[in-house]
Amino acid sequence: MDEEVAGLLAGAPGPDERAAAAVARRAAVVLRPAGALARLDELAGWLAGWQGTDRPAVRRPAAVVFAADHGVARQGVSAYPAEVTAAMLEALREGAATACAMSRHVGAALHVVDVGVGDPTGDLASEPALGPARFRACFEAGRRAVADLDTDLLVLGEMGIGNTTAASAVTATLLGGDVEALTGRGTGVDDAGYARKLAAVQAARRRVGAAAPLEVLRQVGGAELAAIAGAATEARLRPLPLVLDGFVVAAAVAPLEALHRGALAHAVAGHRSAEPGHRALLEWLGKPPLLDLDLRLGEGSGALAAVPLLRLAAAAVTEVATFAEWGLERP
Amino acid sequence: MDEEVAGLLAGAPGPDERAAAAVARRAAVVLRPAGALARLDELAGWLAGWQGTDRPAVRRPAAVVFAADHGVARQGVSAYPAEVTAAMLEALREGAATACAMSRHVGAALHVVDVGVGDPTGDLASEPALGPARFRACFEAGRRAVADLDTDLLVLGEMGIGNTTAASAVTATLLGGDVEALTGRGTGVDDAGYARKLAAVQAARRRVGAAAPLEVLRQVGGAELAAIAGAATEARLRPLPLVLDGFVVAAAVAPLEALHRGALAHAVAGHRSAEPGHRALLEWLGKPPLLDLDLRLGEGSGALAAVPLLRLAAAAVTEVATFAEWGLERP
Numbered sequence: 001m002d003e004e005v006a007g008l009l010a011g012a013p014g015p016d017e018r019a020a021a022a023v024a025r026r027a028a029v030v031l032r033p034a035g036a037l038a039r040l041d042e043l044a045g046w047l048a049g050w051q052g053t054d055r056p057a058v059r060r061p062a063a064v065v066f067a068a069d070h071g072v073a074r075q076g077v078s079a080y081p082a083e084v085t086a087a088m089l090e091a092l093r094e095g096a097a098t099a100c101a102m103s104r105h106v107g108a109a110l111h112v113v114d115v116g117v118g119d120p121t122g123d124l125a126s127e128p129a130l131g132p133a134r135f136r137a138c139f140e141a142g143r144r145a146v147a148d149l150d151t152d153l154l155v156l157g158e159m160g161i162g163n164t165t166a167a168s169a170v171t172a173t174l175l176g177g178d179v180e181a182l183t184g185r186g187t188g189v190d191d192a193g194y195a196r197k198l199a200a201v202q203a204a205r206r207r208v209g210a211a212a213p214l215e216v217l218r219q220v221g222g223a224e225l226a227a228i229a230g231a232a233t234e235a236r237l238r239p240l241p242l243v244l245d246g247f248v249v250a251a252a253v254a255p256l257e258a259l260h261r262g263a264l265a266h267a268v269a270g271h272r273s274a275e276p277g278h279r280a281l282l283e284w285l286g287k288p289p290l291l292d293l294d295l296r297l298g299e300g301s302g303a304l305a306a307v308p309l310l311r312l313a314a315a316a317v318t319e320v321a322t323f324a325e326w327g328l329e330r331p
Numbered sequence: 332m333d334e335e336v337a338g339l340l341a342g343a344p345g346p347d348e349r350a351a352a353a354v355a356r357r358a359a360v361v362l363r364p365a366g367a368l369a370r371l372d373e374l375a376g377w378l379a380g381w382q383g384t385d386r387p388a389v390r391r392p393a394a395v396v397f398a399a400d401h402g403v404a405r406q407g408v409s410a411y412p413a414e415v416t417a418a419m420l421e422a423l424r425e426g427a428a429t430a431c432a433m434s435r436h437v438g439a440a441l442h443v444v445d446v447g448v449g450d451p452t453g454d455l456a457s458e459p460a461l462g463p464a465r466f467r468a469c470f471e472a473g474r475r476a477v478a479d480l481d482t483d484l485l486v487l488g489e490m491g492i493g494n495t496t497a498a499s500a501v502t503a504t505l506l507g508g509d510v511e512a513l514t515g516r517g518t519g520v521d522d523a524g525y526a527r528k529l530a531a532v533q534a535a536r537r538r539v540g541a542a543a544p545l546e547v548l549r550q551v552g553g554a555e556l557a558a559i560a561g562a563a564t565e566a567r568l569r570p571l572p573l574v575l576d577g578f579v580v581a582a583a584v585a586p587l588e589a590l591h592r593g594a595l596a597h598a599v600a601g602h603r604s605a606e607p608g609h610r611a612l613l614e615w616l617g618k619p620p621l622l623d624l625d626l627r628l629g630e631g632s633g634a635l636a637a638v639p640l641l642r643l644a645a646a647a648v649t650e651v652a653t654f655a656e657w658g659l660e661r662p
Binding site for chain 1: 361362363364365366367368369370371410411415418419422427428429431432433435436437518519605621622623624625626627628630632635636639640642643646647650651652656657658659
């Protein structure tokens, strides 16, 4: 699928440069010292570009959380048994999970998409996580989940016991580098579990070696990672601004950037998690995080926590008077 | 006034430890890995303690922005002329300023308090900024502004051309250290203005030497800084949780901590600004910032941007089911 998706991304529309420039111009003349809001002003321009309007706003944010099970979880790489994925899927659907409370308070619609709970992938240490047909089906499910949304800002999140093992395997295979430096404790696995996690990631990388970016994702990723790659691709095609959540989401979308430079121009990093591989990925992607609070939950939570910043960034340009409107000359 | 305020602070109530502990216990058993929300869980416990309830929430945040003029501004230490303070006071009152837009979007009531616009303080480089009577009046005005509020979370902000010069002078006199490392460009002053700013801060520190903390604030601070110290003291007495804005606010409240260790236990740092002195102050106060986005506006803007994080922190404990409620055992 690498060639096909590379073609899609190459043909994707860019941001509305006129809208972005108009917002940058206004940000420079509203009632505050030029540059005083630093990254927030940049974000307002970025939002304008990808929303295609010189009146950017965050009125209808939507979070899509993809859930799936992982064959590698059977090896005991997580502090939690695989059955927790199904229980958390239910909690997410019933409004009882952290992402639900956060979505309510930031005014985001929360969509939960099951792409393989109870149907674990292959064990990435010893076999492809996904066959070609299932990889394509997950990628397309991700695209569909975004295609139908009525939203002005997309948040992508995930839930799946074992999926930081997949994220480390994707990162190590895609970027190279020391596996231990790219593998963290996930939900808080103990020393023995961490040793098994490291071994699984090392075996996965050895097994796959060098491969095309989406092939890496198919081989050592997972069903929700494939769906997230599809969702991010669809967001790029519409286009729609996107807030990335933590390590697993970053690992899921990084292959798109490897496939086509600029594929993720429509995305910002909502936060940086405690996972060491996340730091490496964000540096590689060139995306400084908005929040840096050592969160390590997933479910879209770190990205949801960043949504109000984007809302404020837009309002601080569109709803603030200019010096001229206020009868002042800029010094 | 140092002795008097030290006495007030020594007699101030502490947090409700039972409420804080109850929230910490619940945070450890809600539907996510223990510790996965890291600082957000800590903040929920902190809020519970200072709100005095095991159901912490941010429903009625209130921002108080104090504005005043500074005698040192006549020396050309800012990129802006002193008249801008009055114009910005008007913009803040009329809803046209950045803090107004941000307050609306985070659901905060915004109160603007004039403690000396058009009535500049003495030039801190060569004379006390405030006489004893005016210092006391400003401090009391700050206390009164908070005493009447119906709020569950207080944000303190400021506006005053020249006030980062005062903040640097307070910081350098209180903490010691290299004046240049504690003095930034404020609203973006040019090289010649920056040289004048440095000279003013150095002269202020030489003039005052070692002095009691509130005496430092009186000598080299400003009217809005004195009011902020009063407002933070009143918040500690009620008690009420407090979000600090940037460099000027941190410099205004630091003397309280110097006067009485723990005086600022009810306060978190909303953000870290681009001002180098702010970094030094936050380290000295032991308060890691929630946001680190190089904002340098004031008006309470950086603290307002952090308000949604506190709201989410509370909701992520009070509105999320526990493992037991969800029929799961914690592994």
